[in-house]
Amino acid sequence: MSHDPNCLFCKIVAGQIPSRKVYEDEHILAFHDIHPWAPVHILLIPKQHLSSLAEATDAHAEVLGRMTVLAPKLMRELGVTNGFRTVINTGADGGQEVYHLHMHVMGGPRPWAKG
Template sequence: MSDDCIFCKIVRGEIPCKKVYEDEDLLAFHDIHPQAPVHFMVIPKRHIASLADATPEDAPLLGKLFAKLGELARSQGLTDGFRTLVNTGRIGRQEVYHLHVHVVGGPEPLGPMLPRK
């Protein structure tokens, strides 16, 4: 874990969160600035700065994370679909450098992912 990473501090219990799920490898919690009626994030407890920093050794952990998303989305009422988003690096507008997957959705269809030109 990283001493100054806000998500590592959440994993350690130093900063509170509204948990959706937790096990030995993963933590899911609601976003403090939701962009949809349902908006939570799933993170590995082990610090990986970004998707660009993931290695082949991380594959089992990332597989577990992505395999859990459907169950977690359904547990939050997203039974008719949802969007997953992983921002990576400066160009990808990553704000917290701890790998995290946003899960967003609600009763109405979401808008386009990126503006069409």
Template sequence: MHDCIFCKIVKGEIPASKVYEDDDVIAFKDIRPAAPVHLLLIPKRHIESLLDCTADDQPLLGKMLALTPVLAREQGLGAGFKTAINTGLAGGQEVFHLHLHILGTP
């Protein structure tokens, strides 16, 4: 997807306040935070939504979920946090690149 804003962040074409990056995923601060801490965790590979995931994506999805509490604790959310994955237009997805929201108040 040449016009995907998250793919442009992955490529370094658009700046982001990164808090984590490895070969598979990147996490950064949401530019329109809905909570004092609001991170987005995305795969580097373009996947439009959770509806497009298959059994082949299980390792990536597991990695994302396992990384979520690590990132939350690093951001001061050790007492708890909220996660959300909006899926499809009817599910409130605005950017069509799979992303997991991590939200909370330290």
């Protein structure tokens, strides 16, 4: 499995930096965002280092599909019942800050309307 020793999220996957885990399997880690924009705001990341969605290939289709299917399951488990938003920021112009692909999943009343 690919790993970047300088990547913040790779360090979280390796257990070098603590996180509030929501879910983990051999391919995906989900944890609470440390700067939430919504009452429930989690990040889903592939454990394998992938710098951004722009770098994804057919080889990543399975893990990306798993992340997409996992998001609503985790939102239900976390009590989100009236909808949620998924966001993948890609590249500098797309607002990506950590260069390890991650899906924001935000639920609660109008999570995108943060002041």
